Amino acid sequence: MAITAKIDVEEKDILESLRGFFRDILNVEEIKAVLVPQHLPMKNMVMPTLVTDLNQLDGVDPLAPAFPMNAAKIVSRLTRKPMGGKIAAALRPCEIRAFFELVKLKQGSTDELVLIGIDCLGAYQNNDYSRFVEQNGDQSTIKFYQNILSGKNGEIDGLNLAPACKACEYPVASNADILIGLYGIEVDSQILIQSQTNVGEDLLAQLNLSEINEPGIRQDTVADVIEKRVAYRDEMFGSTREVTDSLEKMTAYLASCVNCYNCRVACPVCYCKECVFVTDVFNHDPSRYLRWANRKGIIKMPTDTVFYHITRLAHMSTACVGCGQCSNACPNDIPVMELFRTVSQRTQEAFEYEAGRSLEEDPPLSVFREEEFPEVVGIN
Amino acid sequence: MEEFEPTIVAFVCNWCTYTAADLAGTSRLTYPKNVRLIRVMCTGMVDPQYVIKAFLEGADGVLISGCHPGDCHYINGNFKARRRIKLLKEILPQFGFDQERLRLTWIGASDGIQFAEIMQELVTQIKALGPSQAKLKMVI
Ligand code: SF4
Numbered sequence: 386m387a388i389t390a391k392i393d394v395e396e397k398d399i400l401e402s403l404r405g406f407f408r409d410i411l412n413v414e415e416i417k418a419v420l421v422p423q424h425l426p427m428k429n430m431v432m433p434t435l436v437t438d439l440n441q442l443d444g445v446d447p448l449a450p451a452f453p454m455n456a457a458k459i460v461s462r463l464t465r466k467p468m469g470g471k472i473a474a475a476l477r478p479c480e481i482r483a484f485f486e487l488v489k490l491k492q493g494s495t496d497e498l499v500l501i502g503i504d505c506l507g508a509y510q511n512n513d514y515s516r517f518v519e520q521n522g523d524q525s526t527i528k529f530y531q532n533i534l535s536g537k538n539g540e541i542d543g544l545n546l547a548p549a550c551k552a553c554e555y556p557v558a559s560n561a562d563i564l565i566g567l568y569g570i571e572v573d574s575q576i577l578i579q580s581q582t583n584v585g586e587d588l589l590a591q592l593n594l595s596e597i598n599e600p601g602i603r604q605d606t607v608a609d610v611i612e613k614r615v616a617y618r619d620e621m622f623g624s625t626r627e628v629t630d631s632l633e634k635m636t637a638y639l640a641s642c643v644n645c646y647n648c649r650v651a652c653p654v655c656y657c658k659e660c661v662f663v664t665d666v667f668n669h670d671p672s673r674y675l676r677w678a679n680r681k682g683i684i685k686m687p688t689d690t691v692f693y694h695i696t697r698l699a700h701m702s703t704a705c706v707g708c709g710q711c712s713n714a715c716p717n718d719i720p721v722m723e724l725f726r727t728v729s730q731r732t733q734e735a736f737e738y739e740a741g742r743s744l745e746e747d748p749p750l751s752v753f754r755e756e757e758f759p760e761v762v763g764i765n
Numbered sequence: 766m767e768e769f770e771p772t773i774v775a776f777v778c779n780w781c782t783y784t785a786a787d788l789a790g791t792s793r794l795t796y797p798k799n800v801r802l803i804r805v806m807c808t809g810m811v812d813p814q815y816v817i818k819a820f821l822e823g824a825d826g827v828l829i830s831g832c833h834p835g836d837c838h839y840i841n842g843n844f845k846a847r848r849r850i851k852l853l854k855e856i857l858p859q860f861g862f863d864q865e866r867l868r869l870t871w872i873g874a875s876d877g878i879q880f881a882e883i884m885q886e887l888v889t890q891i892k893a894l895g896p897s898q899a900k901l902k903m904v905i
């Protein structure tokens with residue numbers, strides 16, 4: 386039986402309760418470390434930290450509207466070989482989904498892992514978060530979660546949630562081991578804790594939490610959030626299609642791209658160990674550029690910009706989880722996420738696949754059936 | 766106006782379609798010179814990037830052709846190719862490439878006559894689509 390329980394919140398301090406919860410988890414014999422987002426002593430940035438010492442959890446803050454990286458990559462790094470002990474990782478739903486994609490590509494494992502999925506309140510883009518923290522100091526996170534959990538849209542001091550978060554229809558994890566629930570919960574007094582798998586149930590059973598029933602209003606609240614997100618998303622698909630539906634428009638869309646490839650470095654599901662675009666294949670012989678230029682009289686340098694993006698789409702769009710880290714990483718503010726999500730929507734639909742939904746579903750390009758897609762074969 | 770002569774890049778597998786092309790040649794069958802054959806060991810090794818590159822360089826059509834289902838010399842390369850074609854047919858039209866410009870066929874080693882016929886038909890169809898946008902516009 387799945388466990389539904391609560392942890393108490395004292396003096397309306399959600400973060401302190403969460404810290405207490407992570408301390409309790411770290412206290413469990415079999416858990417050797419927790420991976421949690423934490424304020425670093427320098428500069429207030431929030432980064433994933435791997436903690437083994439109970440006294441090193443004071444800066445834990447999974448609710449800050451900061452999303453400097455998709456931690457799926459970190460979890461993959463920690464689990465690609467046996468680590469020699471179990472860890473509990475607190476992640477956003479899009480991080481769990483991206484991690485699932487990596488597990489399916491054998492770049493990570495859930496064997497020594499307890500996944501803790503926290504209701505995601507969204508985040509600002511990196512630059513915006515820095516400004517937000519500058520203006521609000523210690524109060525930043527509180528101000529933010531109060532805004533979101535009271536049903537507002539996260540717009541504070543003229544700052545807005547990242548487009549990826551506004552368009553994200555997965556604010557609540559469905560495939561974690563343990564869920565930390567905030568939406569539709571009286572967070573002034575309690576936080577919802579729920580097991581979603583046997584692994585989660587086993588761990589929760591050791592914590593002696595007081596069990597409760599899930600408040601009826603939670604599902605409605607979540608459905609409400611999702612409905613708004615889906616509306617934003619569909620509008621985003623429409624407006625993105627409009628500005629990318631020909632080569633000429635794509636050329637304008639990507640005009641300021643400098644082929645730095647930051648977007649693929651930041652992408653949690655760009656799975657190749659070595660990207661073909663940074664190999665010698667693209668270190669063309671100087672004379673070839675002249676030849677290419679001669680064909681139309683002009684080529685833009687660096688070359689292969691559209692080629693890079695469409696190839697990346699072909700390679701990973703069926704795994705795109707829409708986390709928005711590509712846009713976050715772009716030095717020239719190209720709306721990369723918008724493009725990738727829009728195209729991914731169609732490629733994932735074509736294979737009836739949803740990135741990160743389940744470990745049981747094979748990535749579409751890794752399998753085939755003997756009888757399928759007759760419509761793509763033949764010339765008539 | 767000069768008649769439009771399309772450029773078609775065809776990735777053909779060594780064991781079936783390339784052999785069929787060879788047979789067409791030795792049987793003195795003719796097929797349009799618009800088709801540029803690129804011999805690959807198996808359709809299963811045609812990474813989507815080859816197809817994308819061909820289109821961005823101005824190919825008016827791209828054909829991938831290999832062994833019939835069950836005949837692939839690497840067991841299932843052609844099934845993998847079929848999924849990739851399905852994928853590309855979802856992606857490329859989103860950027861204005863008519864999905865008809867990308868084709869997949871199975872042409873067995875002994876089908877020399879069929880090879881010549883299919884190439885003829887393909888050229889006719891691509892001609893009707895007119896020149897590809899990449900041919901006319903600067904691509905960055
Ligand atoms: S392409 Fe962008 S939105 Fe999609 S998974 Fe990668 S970083 Fe996230």
Ligand code: SF4
Pocket residue numbers: 641642643644645646647648649711714715716717718719721
């Ligand atoms: S991060 Fe931006 S500039 Fe760099 S390759 Fe990606 S889209 Fe281009």
Ligand code: FES
Pocket residue numbers: 778779780781782806807808809830831832836837838839840841842843
């Ligand atoms: S060998 Fe011909 S398709 Fe694989």
